[in-house]
Amino acid sequence: MTERSGLHYVSRVTRRIFAAMSAASSPIQSFIGKTVVITGASSGIGAEAARQLARRDAVVCLIARREEELRAVQAEIQAEGGEAHIYPTDLADPKSVDACCEKLLAEHERIDVLVNNAGRSIRRPLIESVGRMHDFERTMQINYFAAVRMTLNLLPRFRQQGHGHVVNVSSVAALMSTPRFAAYLASKAALDAFTRSMRIELAEHGIDATTINYPLVKTAMTEPTKVYKYLPQMEVADAAGWILDAIARRPARRTTPLATGFLLATSAVPGPALKLFAEFYKRRLEKAQQKMRTDQAG
Numbered sequence: 001m002t003e004r005s006g007l008h009y010v011s012r013v014t015r016r017i018f019a020a021m022s023a024a025s026s027p028i029q030s031f032i033g034k035t036v037v038i039t040g041a042s043s044g045i046g047a048e049a050a051r052q053l054a055r056r057d058a059v060v061c062l063i064a065r066r067e068e069e070l071r072a073v074q075a076e077i078q079a080e081g082g083e084a085h086i087y088p089t090d091l092a093d094p095k096s097v098d099a100c101c102e103k104l105l106a107e108h109e110r111i112d113v114l115v116n117n118a119g120r121s122i123r124r125p126l127i128e129s130v131g132r133m134h135d136f137e138r139t140m141q142i143n144y145f146a147a148v149r150m151t152l153n154l155l156p157r158f159r160q161q162g163h164g165h166v167v168n169v170s171s172v173a174a175l176m177s178t179p180r181f182a183a184y185l186a187s188k189a190a191l192d193a194f195t196r197s198m199r200i201e202l203a204e205h206g207i208d209a210t211t212i213n214y215p216l217v218k219t220a221m222t223e224p225t226k227v228y229k230y231l232p233q234m235e236v237a238d239a240a241g242w243i244l245d246a247i248a249r250r251p252a253r254r255t256t257p258l259a260t261g262f263l264l265a266t267s268a269v270p271g272p273a274l275k276l277f278a279e280f281y282k283r284r285l286e287k288a289q290q291k292m293r294t295d296q297a298g
């Protein structure tokens with residue numbers, strides 16, 4: 001079997017498994033009576049998930065740094081008859097995270113779901129990362145430590161209630177080892193491992209944990225990298241839909257069939273699988289760059 005046909009086979013089989021799984025899944029119900037805390041709710045996936053959840057009757061608590069943007073999302077939700085509360089917070093600052101959680105716990109008798117969605121991405125080759133430890137520290141700070149701090153602060157409430165659910169937003173890059181994203185994907189991989197531990201440790205307390213590994217999504221995060229326009233990108237409304245679905249069904253993980261295929265392959269045969277992925281990624285990127293050049297020339 002050639003590398004190329006092997007890849008197509010894995011992709012076809014996983015796509016079939018996923019189609020069968022989603023056919024068996026229940027449609028999204030109303031979230032009436034649920035309070036959902038969402039970080040990174042001032043734009044992109046988080047803001048859209050907040051809108052969709054509020055439309056289905058959830059009370060949403062919106063966290064991010066940019067107060068004006070948070071107010072705008074809150075106003076949209078309120079204009080549609082929904083309930084939204086805002087908590088302007090810098091999640092990279094532990095004191096600010098603790099103060100935000102204190103306020104949340106004081107203002108909401110019940111908190112059902114925490115969506116750790118806020119994040120930052122850094123794209124830089126390792127060779128150019130020499131002397132830039134701060135790239136690794138910053139991504140860990142927001143993508144991992146902030147999510148862990150939010151979770152630990154709300155955990156006593158989940159235990160007291162006898163239920164709770166943490167949805168952690170990650171990337172397919174953490175499963176597929178995308179080149180030039182070492183800082184970003186290591187921080188998301190840490191979050192994935194934390195989520196798995198949480199799921200097995202806290203199930204007996206009625207507390208669930210889900211990882212969502214998104215592929216490329218059309219948001220402000222991907223905007224600056226022009227070549228992404230020429231790669232397949234998920235619409236933000238569909239990405240937000242994955243969060244609603246995760247809240248409704250509480251799976252351990254939600255991702256794409258292709259990422260699952262690579263996860264299986266890299267677990268079973270890491271050497272050949274990483275080589276295969278590097279080739280796959282290179283070809284995909286080259287094709288996209290070619291399209292971009294043609295577009296720019298015409």
Ligand SMILES: NC(=O)c1ccc[n+]([C@@H]2O[C@H](COP(=O)([O-])OP(=O)(O)OC[C@H]3O[C@@H](n4cnc5c(N)ncnc54)[C@H](OP(=O)(O)O)[C@@H]3O)[C@@H](O)[C@H]2O)c1
Pocket residue numbers: 039040041042043044045046063064065066067069089090091092117118119120121142169170171172213214215216217218219220221222
């Ligand atoms: N877009 C993609 O292709 C993609 C793919 C895989 C995974 N993801 C993940 O999806 C999540 C959402 O990203 P997005 O694509 O929707 O991008 P986005 O529109 O840039 O959203 C990022 C959110 O994180 C918040 N944030 C960043 N730093 C923060 C801080 N220090 N304190 C508080 N909030 C902070 C931002 O709000 P403020 O700036 O107002 O603070 C913003 O609301 C991220 O975790 C990202 O890693 C995205």
